Amino acid sequence: MLEKIRRDVEETFADDEGRLAHVKGVVATALLLARKLKLDRRKTLVAAYLHDITKNISVKAHKALIKEYYPEEALADLTPPLYHALSAAAYVRKFYGIDDAETLRAIGSHTIGRPRMTPLEKVLFLADYIEPNRPYPISKEVRTIAFNDIDKAVFTAIDHSIRHFEKEGGHVPETAYAARDYYAPKGACHG
Ligand SMILES: [Fe+2]
Ligand SMILES: [Fe+2]
Numbered sequence: 001m002l003e004k005i006r007r008d009v010e011e012t013f014a015d016d017e018g019r020l021a022h023v024k025g026v027v028a029t030a031l032l033l034a035r036k037l038k039l040d041r042r043k044t045l046v047a048a049y050l051h052d053i054t055k056n057i058s059v060k061a062h063k064a065l066i067k068e069y070y071p072e073e074a075l076a077d078l079t080p081p082l083y084h085a086l087s088a089a090a091y092v093r094k095f096y097g098i099d100d101a102e103t104l105r106a107i108g109s110h111t112i113g114r115p116r117m118t119p120l121e122k123v124l125f126l127a128d129y130i131e132p133n134r135p136y137p138i139s140k141e142v143r144t145i146a147f148n149d150i151d152k153a154v155f156t157a158i159d160h161s162i163r164h165f166e167k168e169g170g171h172v173p174e175t176a177y178a179a180r181d182y183y184a185p186k187g188a189c190h191g
Helices: 002-012 017-037 041-050 059-069 080-096 101-108 119-130 137-146 150-168 174-183
Strands: none
Touching: 002 017, 002 041, 017 041, 017 119, 041 080, 041 101, 041 119, 059 080, 080 101, 101 119, 119 137, 119 150, 137 150, 150 174
8 A cells, every 4th residue: 555655646747746745754764753753664664645635726625624524614724735634534534545543643634733643743733943055044953853752843833833823914724823832832922
């Protein structure tokens, strides 16, 4: 199955070099983090390869996939650029028959995180944020933290994203705020 997944990803992003490079960067980074945390290598590979598989489908297609597996409310808190996490989780259930809850959760929360993430969720969330093709200085900073203190890295990434979206005037999902509160170092205050 891993070979098929790898081939499918290459085909899906045959015309999207940047995305393919990103996915490969996420795979490599997720494997490094997973090894450090002694996580299942196969599950990590499946989640990392498939996390963005629906990235380039239409909004209508995202919604249709999500509605098959998630309650109506799941969409309400999200903006369209965030749909692909849930639609990718739905896609891997539907087309690969993957029903492992941890894998589906990791794919489903890779964009904004959530409180009480499992180790695999944190690994994928961070790998997506820090993989070497990410050009932002904050990605480098979080990368350094991730290999020392994974929860602190999660907090730093979410906090930075929230501040960025607030500055841009974009919608910040409630789940992102809840995740930031959950991972905030004790005594921290966000104004
Ligand atoms: Fe993504
Ligand atoms: Fe990604």
